Amino acid sequence: MKLPIRVSEESREPIYHQIESQIKALIMGGQLPSGTPLPSIRALANDLSCSVITTRRAYQNLESQKFIKTLQGKGTFVSEVDAQHKEEEIEKILYEALHKSIEQGIQMGIDINRMRVLFENILEDIHSEHKE
Known part of the structure; x- marks a missing residue:
């Protein structure tokens, strides 16, 4: 799956944060519903022409915030986001x-x-x- 996100090296915002915030926005906006498989860290790094370390950091941050979950051997998927958490994130x-x-x-x-x-x-x- 190719995600509709773009990163800019000219931005003052770090690339991992650009990735993180755009994926979060896609989840909050309903374009990536719960259970949707996400590209592997390597595939996303390749699509965005950035380093694997950068995409790994974005995925780790999203996972720690409970927006995505990684299942060993199966991949990374969008998590179920409860209504209160979703509303708080949209406001943020x-x-x-x-x-x-x-x-x-x-x-x-x-x-x-x-x-x-x-x-x-x-x-x-x-x-x-x-x-x-």
Whole structure:
């Protein structure tokens, strides 16, 4: 199975974290339901043109957070994620994304009130798109 994830060497975020967060988002979004087999560490490293050590670290982190499980001799699979854990992770992912955007705005000298206006405009645009 080939995962629809991309990594960027130009990003300040470590590659293992990029892999981890994208797989987590696929699980949280339902694109990778419980029981779905994941590519081997080597296959994923090959697909993403990164090291096996990097993909191993991403898988270890996901396993320690109970998003995936490895069964000796069978492979790695998406775990069942309970509703409360799923909701907490979705909030965490959204918080991190918004935090990053706000930090970028501050670095570029955008006024806090202007960011609020932009945020409200984005919410309105997205709400309108989902009504159609």
